[in-house]
Amino acid sequence: MSRTLEKNYKKIPRLFGTSGIRGEIGNEITSELALEVGKALATYLGGEGLVVVGYDTRTSNQMLNKALCSGLLECGCNVVELGMVPTPLVGFSASRLKADAGVMITASHNPAKDNGIKLWNPNGIAFSSDQERKIEALIHTKKFKMAAWDQIGSCETRDEIINQYIDEILEMVNIKPGLKIVVDCGSGAASYLSPLILRKAGCRVTTLNCQPDGFFPGREAEPNQENLEVLMKTVKKTRSHLGIAHDGDADRMVAVDEKGNFADFDKLLALISQVIGGKIITTVDASLIMDECLSAVGGEVIRTKVGDVHVAQSILQYDASFGGEPSGTWIHPDFCLCPDGILSALRVIELVSNKGDLSKQLDSIPNYPTIRKKIGCSKVDKEIIMDKVKSSLKDHFKDVVHLNDIDGMRISFEDGSWVLIRPSGTESYIRITLEARNQERAEEISKISTDFVQKYLSK
Numbered sequence: 131m132s133r134t135l136e137k138n139y140k141k142i143p144r145l146f147g148t149s150g151i152r153g154e155i156g157n158e159i160t161s162e163l164a165l166e167v168g169k170a171l172a173t174y175l176g177g178e179g180l181v182v183v184g185y186d187t188r189t190s191n192q193m194l195n196k197a198l199c200s201g202l203l204e205c206g207c208n209v210v211e212l213g214m215v216p217t218p219l220v221g222f223s224a225s226r227l228k229a230d231a232g233v234m235i236t237a238s239h240n241p242a243k244d245n246g247i248k249l250w251n252p253n254g255i256a257f258s259s260d261q262e263r264k265i266e267a268l269i270h271t272k273k274f275k276m277a278a279w280d281q282i283g284s285c286e287t288r289d290e291i292i293n294q295y296i297d298e299i300l301e302m303v304n305i306k307p308g309l310k311i312v313v314d315c316g317s318g319a320a321s322y323l324s325p326l327i328l329r330k331a332g333c334r335v336t337t338l339n340c341q342p343d344g345f346f347p348g349r350e351a352e353p354n355q356e357n358l359e360v361l362m363k364t365v366k367k368t369r370s371h372l373g374i375a376h377d378g379d380a381d382r383m384v385a386v387d388e389k390g391n392f393a394d395f396d397k398l399l400a401l402i403s404q405v406i407g408g409k410i411i412t413t414v415d416a417s418l419i420m421d422e423c424l425s426a427v428g429g430e431v432i433r434t435k436v437g438d439v440h441v442a443q444s445i446l447q448y449d450a451s452f453g454g455e456p457s458g459t460w461i462h463p464d465f466c467l468c469p470d471g472i473l474s475a476l477r478v479i480e481l482v483s484n485k486g487d488l489s490k491q492l493d494s495i496p497n498y499p500t501i502r503k504k505i506g507c508s509k510v511d512k513e514i515i516m517d518k519v520k521s522s523l524k525d526h527f528k529d530v531v532h533l534n535d536i537d538g539m540r541i542s543f544e545d546g547s548w549v550l551i552r553p554s555g556t557e558s559y560i561r562i563t564l565e566a567r568n569q570e571r572a573e574e575i576s577k578i579s580t581d582f583v584q585k586y587l588s589k
């Protein structure tokens with residue numbers, strides 16, 4: 131965010147975090163807040179225009195949807211109600227219906243008691259922090275542009291947009307029929323759509339947790355290895371070619387190979403990036419295997435800040451062919467700039483369709499030792515330490531070849547090893563992440579970096 135804007139908005143409390151507004155129902159997230167976000171968004175849009183609104187499967191979805199839509203209507207916007215849809219459908223609908231904005235009511239992978247609101251631009255990119263600051267200021271000052279009685283907006287539904295999404299997404303891939311896929315939607319927003327699209331793509335689909343349910347009875351909404359034991363076992367038992375899992379709103383996807391093993395995030399991202407080629411955007415925390423895989427095919431890796439909004443903005447800025455975070459949030463700009471877990475799943479299935487077993491493809495990519503540490507520190511210490519890290523940590527190493535301070539500090543070394551020092555956006559930690567060619571080198575970089583950070587911690 132620009133410094134002047136930040137200065138002007140300094141006294142206005144933050145509602146938006148790293149991925150929209152998120153929190154516990156009845157605490158941070160209430161129908162009053164949803165109503166005000168609706169009013170603020172309509173006011174921000176000038177008291178007119180079209181907004182598409184969708185929600186995931188959480189128990190509070192209707193309550194927030196109705197309040198938010200009321201706010202939009204009261205301040206003069208028209209609304210297309212998409213109902214229960216994955217996040218990518220909000221981005222897609224905003225772009226294809228030429229809407230002025232999109233809203234997704236979701237808390238993504240958070241626990242069932244949480245919910246949240248994420249705002250989208252008409253091109254499918256999430257609101258930037260500048261835009262979020264303007265929404266926060268409107269909510270804080272309550273200077274809403276109320277519509278006159280004859281200018282109040284109206285709600286409609288456009289069911290055909292879902293069929294358009296299905297038709298267009300199937301055009302993006304070429305999959306040979308008959309692949310056996312197990313898909314686990316975690317009772318989230320993709321529960322109907324992901325299995326339906328995979329079947330239409332010619333796959334033989336086994337479903338797990340594909341009944342929408344805001345209590346998430348089968349597993350937590352976060353698709354990590356611990357939560358996907360049943361998926362991993364089912365892939366093996368049914369002798370399937372692949373397992374796919376989504377998070378609660380299906381902007382993300384993770385995969386399980388045909389042996390029932392959870393696919394390494396960085397390796398899967400590197401594989402898919404290599405196939406797409408060209409300029410690829412990833413985040414500062416992604417592995418050096420990205421660079422190796424892309425340089426092997428004459429491609430280029432550009433690293434940006436962590437978060438889908440930054441990846442999408444960089445895709446536009448560099449005219450890149452693809453963007454992905456190791457978390458499984460992938461953006462396919464040839465389709466839409468909104469991260470799409472269903473298209474990501476189709477692209478991994480296409481990879482298996484064209485090149486065979488996923489386990490063999492993943493095995494062809496080297497493993498390098500990685501160390502992740504978090505060091506507890508206060509907010510004040512965080513700032514002091516990051517200043518020191520940016521100005522002088524590099525002097526403690528002999529073979530620095532590149533510095534990237536776009537998000538924390540990432541130092542790259544001659545042998546391809548790297549270290550990233552980054553303050554946590556939400557917790558009282560400084561995180562140290564590093565990857566090196568061998569264990570000894572990893573330990574050496576870890577010791578120098580950790581000692582440096584600890585030297586400046588207040589006693």
Ligand code: MG
Pocket residue numbers: 238239377378379380381382
């Ligand atoms: Mg998500």
